[in-house]
Amino acid sequence: MFRFILRRLIITIPMVIIVVSLTWGLVRLAPGNFYTGEKRIPPAIEKNLREKYGLDKPWYVQYARMVKNILMLDFGTSLKYEGQSVNSILARSLPVSATLGLLAYLLALVVGVTAGTIAALKQNSRLDYASMALAMLGISLPNFVLGPILVLIFSLTLFILPPTRWGGFPSVNLILPVITLSALYMAYIARLTRSGMLEVLRADYIRTARAKGLSEKDVVFRHALRGGLMPVVSYTGPALAFLIAGTVVVERIFVYPGLGTYFLNACLNRDEPLIIGIVAFISISVLLFNLLVDIAYGFIDPRIRY
């Protein structure tokens, strides 16, 4: 187990560098610059700007410098936001996105697993069909439709919840964005749980447990859930990583100063250090979360040994 973890950690470094290098290449290829604006700047000022940010050096020098920064986890200074280091931007925006993401996923887990389990237990009943139909709706309805609808009802008609803005944790400002964000995951997890549980509930050891005379509650919670949640666990790893990294649409609708907002604007602004910093962070998160999920497998499923 320990060697497995170590191996995975070591391989993270070259993988992150590959991802970051590809991103760097794409950003360089994209037309336009961080200083391109509606009003053209005179060539002499453009030269000054490029010198100021070290863009006048040959591309391999800039690439080498970027890789060195990544390895030292110092992502440099933003090109667009004068004087703000990428690390400070990450430190500021990550808690916002993480809070939003974690709360949304928690809600999705609680509601989704419950709904999926009940649906699996009462298969082919009206409850099953209703919850799966609702899940279908949750998956199909984009969050840029759901969000504004919720805002329209609760903020602009009933005036009971604020329509935008981050209010810290805990605050009423979190209610609408968390619901909007969790809808898709809730639905997905419900379906995953249902199919996972259905498979497990047919297994022999469950039949044995029931034959032994265990209560339905014990059968479900002590025996079935462990196996039934496997699909959910594998889904959780990358889903959580991306959720924490920020969801652009929800952050834009509710004007949250999170990682997603910064990421989108960095791409549109061609703010290279910020783009690289966020991409590096996301890839490290995804790799780490996948590792955590794999470790969790080892505990949940006794058949898996490292």
Add this chain to the structure above:
Amino acid sequence: MRIFRSSQLRLGAGLLALALLIAGCSASAKNQVYFGKVAPPSDNTLHYVSGSEPESLDPQIGTGQPEARIYMSIFEGLTEYHPKTMEPIPAIAERWDVNKDSSEFTFHLRKNARWSNGEPITARDFVYTFHRGFSPKLASRNAYLGYYIKYAQAYNEGGVFVRDKKTGEFLLVKDFKEGAAKTETPAAEPASASSSSAPDTEFNKIIKSPERVVLPGDEKERNKALEADAKLKAAVEGKEFVEVKATDIGVEAVDDYTVRLTLTQSAPFFLGVMAHQFFRAVPQKVIEQYHEAWTQPQHIVTCGPFKVETWKPYDKLVVVRDPMYWDVARVKLDRIAFYPSEDNPTTMNMYKAGQVDAVLNHTVPAAWLDMVRPLKDYMDAPEVAIDYYQINTKKAPMNDKRVRKAFNMAIDKDALAKWRRIVKPLTAFTPEGIFPGYPQPKGDAFNPQKAKQLLAEAGYKDASGNFDPTKFPINQVEITYNTQESNRIVAEFIQAQWKQNLGLTVPLKNMEWKTFLNMRSKVEYSGFARSGWVGDYMDPFTFLNLFYTPAGDNGTGWWDPKYVQMLDDANSELDQAKRYEKLAKAEAYLIEEQPVIPLLTAATNWVKKPYVKGMYPNPQTLHAWKFVYIEQDSSKWDQGVPDMQKRAGEFGPDY
């Protein structure tokens, strides 16, 4: 059957409830006078959506209007914008003198202006501000606004003077221009030195001496320039190159409270530029101590009616009234909270829910206009901004003037304006009705017959001499625009117009903002590219200036020295009315050559709560925040657009 009916019943009940809810929403919408909640805040804080997140709190760095609105609260310059007309009103300068030909401006500062840390603001602070703004290391994108100041451009671009090693004399421009040099400053006459209201000084004598030759500082560029001009190369032989320094710029602190600007040529409109954020005072000691970190809330020192209290990027910037401000008695608000938001529907939702009290311009989405426009908090006024299509005049078939004029004439601009609802049609190149007394020329009217005739004349005709659409190389032409809802609907409208009136279907092409800018500024597009321009100051020259050089913001490849001459001629005209006439003639020449298709004069299109007073839909949507206040007495609230007529003494005895 029973189950079926009961679930049907439940479904029916649910739908009925939903229908009632929607009906309730729209019913309440019909009765509303204002858009959304109207409840004045009790804490005397204005909540305002300024636009996108500011890139910096440094007024010499941020280039956009969203930043400008924030800067206007925390920094002040020599002049400020009048809340209604955008004219220059006294700020840190209490009065000023302009010499006869508008090439020298002398500002007399008030003696009680102070920084937020209590230190007095002096003329030397403004000299530092100008020097820093033009410094090549800062690489400010707004530096071009001050290029009329003598040697500012030379310093900003890292240029060099040419000096004789033995005599110490500089090479002069007048030695290279024949006849009466248009670049010879009128201030070469000793008479204008005495017309200044400030005493003559050593520096003044030097700066008023005939203009020196400036060459590029970069050796490669310099050699290229020298190769092109043999006479210049000969004159440079054996001489040394001296870097243009900040102290060479035509800005002088004559004494502690007098600032004198010397320009390279006549620029009567230059006073209107002084309120721009680029020229607002910045604190020398703080910048030299903290460098780029000087704008952080714990370090920043400001000079405006408000100072920075807290700043959470992408969340909220709060400024609080500055007790050190020289006019603090007139500042009524306690605080202003600026919110960044880039999504218009979201901004409108914030406004409707009462989270903010006012928003920036161009916020009401086109689809909402029918509902919001009749309400009493809608701000509708013309803007100093135009929308137009640039034409690539270098690529066939658009290099033929007749083709360009034909396409222009084939658009019914009145129909376009009516359909857009909030804009005015435009046939010329300056916004209509914005500059009082300006005799704006009229471009070609809508005339599809004449358009077809012109195209036939250009060679796209059939055997009987009539216009034949099939002969036109339609694959060489397209409309390119940056991806945005408003651009797309206008492009589709114009495409429909050309299809209807000319029988030609011009394809549309859209792309992301920076990609689009790149393509447009390099003039790589075929046919038409969507463009717009907001005036930097309140004078027609800010628009006509776009075609002063072939490069820069021109974007069409069209350039005519005759046009440039007409502009220079106009600017050296001392009589205001005659100057306007000459500018109008230049504009008429421009639209006759048709390097662009003018479309419309923009409108402000924003909303503010009726209890927000002292805030007006002026042509630039820039508000001098010290005049804004929250009115708690509902009988005094604004019912519609507030009175935009300028009244003497309205904002104070000296305005």
